[in-house]
Amino acid sequence: MFDLKQAIDDAQFVTFMTGAGVSTASGIPDYRSKGGLYSDLASPEEALSDENLRDHHEAFHDWVVKKMYYPDAKPNVIHEKMAAITNRKGAIVTQNVDGLHQKGGAKHVIEFHGNLYNIFCQKCGQHFDYQTYLKADVHAQDGGILRPGIVLYGEPINPDVVERAIAAISRADLLVVVGTSFQVYPFAGLIGYAKPGAVLAAVNREPIALPAGAHMVVGDAVAVFSKL
Ligand SMILES: [Zn+2]
Numbered sequence: 573m574f575d576l577k578q579a580i581d582d583a584q585f586v587t588f589m590t591g592a593g594v595s596t597a598s599g600i601p602d603y604r605s606k607g608g609l610y611s612d613l614a615s616p617e618e619a620l621s622d623e624n625l626r627d628h629h630e631a632f633h634d635w636v637v638k639k640m641y642y643p644d645a646k647p648n649v650i651h652e653k654m655a656a657i658t659n660r661k662g663a664i665v666t667q668n669v670d671g672l673h674q675k676g677g678a679k680h681v682i683e684f685h686g687n688l689y690n691i692f693c694q695k696c697g698q699h700f701d702y703q704t705y706l707k708a709d710v711h712a713q714d715g716g717i718l719r720p721g722i723v724l725y726g727e728p729i730n731p732d733v734v735e736r737a738i739a740a741i742s743r744a745d746l747l748v749v750v751g752t753s754f755q756v757y758p759f760a761g762l763i764g765y766a767k768p769g770a771v772l773a774a775v776n777r778e779p780i781a782l783p784a785g786a787h788m789v790v791g792d793a794v795a796v797f798s799k800l
Pocket residue numbers: 693694695696697698711713714715716
């Protein structure tokens with residue numbers, strides 16, 4: 573029987589790979605799941621695409637503001653436990669754009685898909701706080717369109733971020749995938765950079781596809797992390 577706590581204790585360097593399931597307990601709807609963030613839209617790929625931002629910035633802004641911002645969300649026990657573990661000996665590579673790992677105190681976080689609260693003008697590069705963006709998406713001074721620093725459909729991942737993610741994953745002797753169906757690429761493909769002999773595990777409500785020999789912990793991540 574696989575014991576996650578023991579595996580974490582035994583590991584020299586633990587890297588968590590996290591997804592939306594880590595933030596649902598903080599009140600942020602699960603990306604792509606039924607009843608989740610995008611369930612009332614036929615194609616989230618269209619709403620959150622680089623083309624939509626370029627061609628229909630008002631619609632993009634309206635959608636993002638209504639659906640994605642939960643500024644009052646608080647980190648939960650999963651964020652807190654992961655922070656405590658990785659601040660000592662590890663890192664977190666996350667698909668989440670909500671910033672909750674950092675709010676939970678984690679110091680070694682690689683935000684693979686960026687951060688919703690990083691707002692900048694596409695014309696002049698000036699940064700703004702998200703409250704400004706919630707009100708308007710045009711920089712009055714130069715007419716530039718503001719956007720959040722998240723990776724949209726159609727956009728590549730920042731190569732520096734990819735490099736840092738690979739470094740965190742290839743360094744780990746324990747890799748734990750948490751709260752993700754692990755179907756979004758290139759994120760899911762990062763597991764291919766695990767070093768030979770590394771222990772692989774996943775915690776998710778439903779079993780997910782993992783390399784041979786990996787340990788699947790099926791269950792509620794809040795319950796699992798509460799016991800760590
Ligand atoms: Zn500007």
